[in-house]
Amino acid sequence: MKHSLKIVLFVLLLCGVFGADEVKPVSVMEADSVTLTPDPAKIQGFIKLQWWFGDTLIAQTRKTESSIEYEDIFRDRLQLDHQTGSLTIKNMRTKHSGPYQLKIDYSDTNPSYIEFKVTVKESPFVDAIEFVMKTESVTEGDPVTLHVPQIQGDELIVWRFGDEGKLIAKHDLEAKSSPLYYDEERFSDRLKLDQTGSLTITNTRTTDSGFYTVKISSNKPTLYKRFTVTVNGE
Numbered sequence: 708m709k710h711s712l713k714i715v716l717f718v719l720l721l722c723g724v725f726g727a728d729e730v731k732p733v734s735v736m737e738a739d740s741v742t743l744t745p746d747p748a749k750i751q752g753f754i755k756l757q758w759w760f761g762d763t764l765i766a767q768t769r770k771t772e773s774s775i776e777y778e779d780i781f782r783d784r785l786q787l788d789h790q791t792g793s794l795t796i797k798n799m800r801t802k803h804s805g806p807y808q809l810k811i812d813y814s815d816t817n818p819s820y821i822e823f824k825v826t827v828k829e830s831p832f833v834d835a836i837e838f839v840m841k842t843e844s845v846t847e848g849d850p851v852t853l854h855v856p857q858i859q860g861d862e863l864i865v866w867r868f869g870d871e872g873k874l875i876a877k878h879d880l881e882a883k884s885s886p887l888y889y890d891e892e893r894f895s896d897r898l899k900l901d902q903t904g905s906l907t908i909t910n911t912r913t914t915d916s917g918f919y920t921v922k923i924s925s926n927k928p929t930l931y932k933r934f935t936v937t938v939n940g941e
Contacts, residue, residue: 727822738924744793755812864904
């Protein structure tokens, strides 16, 4: 019955029965946070606010108290301000892209609807002002492992190479999926990310010398670490 109700509501949304009074596009970078804030004039006199992600109720408030109704893909990321109606989503992933609709119920008039179309984009290279720095030296042909600090298991690990910050590896530990590798032309299957987020380069070459930067994002403050790797010829 509950599943059928969700299907009916989703169809109604698609058909425009509960069409939004306004639609706001929002763009945010992967691993950043975003706050979806309704116009204060829109929520004056409300008796209940409900936030929906697609056809799923994720949070609601009745002025005096708020509740998070759905975790699943959000996993402690949601925070609802019961006074302003603002919904904050922390440490976002691309899977959090989509329509977020706020339903505003009043005591004396029909409900209002505000929709936020959220797009989560892959985070670009950021030359952070403060890095944790480390130097590694290795003989050509030997492996080298670039270690990251202890992690909790829900981090997004992004490795980049060179001054231009070219993406070479990424691992979303929370998703429990396999690591992704890039720039095969340069490294040709010589990169390996383990469950700690550490990066190993096997059969090193002198062309592997340079800067390696890792960005570690979670619900805690983002951490950047940079390695200067020197591969010495035999």
